[in-house]
Amino acid sequence: MNPETTIKKQEGFQGQKAIILPRSVLATLIKNNDIVSPLYITDIGYYPKAKHHFRERKHGADQHILIYCIKGNGRVTIHNTSHEIGSGEFVLIPAKTPHVYEADDQDPWTIHWIHFKGSVSNSIIDTFEKQTDSYKGSILASEKIVNLFDEMYHQLERGYSIDNVAYTNMCFWHFMTLFLFNNKFNASAESLEKDPSDLAIDYMSKHIDKALTLEEVARQVNFSTSHFSSLFKKKTGHAPMEYFNHLKIQKACQYLLFTSLRIKEVAQGLGFEDPYYFSRLFTKVMGVSPALYREKRSH
Incomplete structure (x- = not known):
C-alpha cells in the first residue's frame, strides 16, 4: 500500500483489550x-x-493519559513538542492538552495505556514534569509494571463492585509510583547514577554512629556547603544536618524498642557525646522523651 494512502486507526488491533x-x-x-x-x-x-495506530485530540482529553511502550516505537507530540517513544519508555499527557500520538510505521509500538483523574492527579503530573522537565520518562521495572497492569485489568473485568473498583484504584497508586519515581526505588537500579542528595543520604546512613559535620557531608559530593545545603533542602524539604538527626532518632527508636541499651549508651552509639542533648533532640522530634518512648512502646 502506498504510504500516502495508509489508513490510520484509533483501535482495532489483533489481541487488543480495553475497558x-x-x-x-x-x-x-x-x-x-x-x-x-x-x-x-x-x-x-x-x-x-x-500498526497504523494514530490519535489526535486537538483540545486534549478530559483525563490525564499514561502511555507505556514495552516493544516497538512510536511518537507523541504535546504542545508541538515531539517525543520519540521506544521500548521501556513512557509519556504522561496532561488533561486538556492538545496532543497527537502514533505508532512507528516500520516497528509499531506495543503499549499499555491508562486514562486517569482524581483530586491529586494534577499534582502527580506537575511533580513528574518538575523532576524531568519533560513529559517523557524511562523505567526498568517492566515485569512488575505489566503484572500490576494485568492485575488491575483483571479486577475490572470482573465488574464494578465497590470492592473491585476500590482494590483496583488502590493498586493504581502503586502503579503510578513506579513511573513517578522513575527507577529511584527499583532494586535493579542500584547501579544507576544517583543525585548528590541521594549520595549524601547514603553516606549519612553508613555513618549514623558518627558526629558528621555539614562540611564533611558536602565534601563527599564535591559541593560547597551553601550549594549542597540549598540543593539538599530543595530535594528533601529538610536541611542536611536536620535530616541526619532524623536518621539518628529513627535508629534510636529501634535501639530503645529492641535492645536493653541504656539511654546514655544509645546516645553514644549514635555519635552524641552529650546524652542530655540527645534526650532534648529526641523529645523535640518524637514528642516524648526517650525513657517515656521506651516505656509506652513496651506495653
Whole structure:
C-alpha cells in the first residue's frame, strides 16, 4: 500500500483489550468514595503491535493519559513538542492538552495505556514534569509494571463492585509510583547514577554512629556547603544536618524498642557525646522523651 494512502486507526488491533468504565460508575462509586477519589482509572487498555495506530485530540482529553511502550516505537507530540517513544519508555499527557500520538510505521509500538483523574492527579503530573522537565520518562521495572497492569485489568473485568473498583484504584497508586519515581526505588537500579542528595543520604546512613559535620557531608559530593545545603533542602524539604538527626532518632527508636541499651549508651552509639542533648533532640522530634518512648512502646 502506498504510504500516502495508509489508513490510520484509533483501535482495532489483533489481541487488543480495553475497558472504558461507565461514567455512571465513576460518579457513584469513585467520586463519592474518599478512599479512591484522589486518584482513579477511567479507561485502561493494551494495544499489541498497533500498526497504523494514530490519535489526535486537538483540545486534549478530559483525563490525564499514561502511555507505556514495552516493544516497538512510536511518537507523541504535546504542545508541538515531539517525543520519540521506544521500548521501556513512557509519556504522561496532561488533561486538556492538545496532543497527537502514533505508532512507528516500520516497528509499531506495543503499549499499555491508562486514562486517569482524581483530586491529586494534577499534582502527580506537575511533580513528574518538575523532576524531568519533560513529559517523557524511562523505567526498568517492566515485569512488575505489566503484572500490576494485568492485575488491575483483571479486577475490572470482573465488574464494578465497590470492592473491585476500590482494590483496583488502590493498586493504581502503586502503579503510578513506579513511573513517578522513575527507577529511584527499583532494586535493579542500584547501579544507576544517583543525585548528590541521594549520595549524601547514603553516606549519612553508613555513618549514623558518627558526629558528621555539614562540611564533611558536602565534601563527599564535591559541593560547597551553601550549594549542597540549598540543593539538599530543595530535594528533601529538610536541611542536611536536620535530616541526619532524623536518621539518628529513627535508629534510636529501634535501639530503645529492641535492645536493653541504656539511654546514655544509645546516645553514644549514635555519635552524641552529650546524652542530655540527645534526650532534648529526641523529645523535640518524637514528642516524648526517650525513657517515656521506651516505656509506652513496651506495653
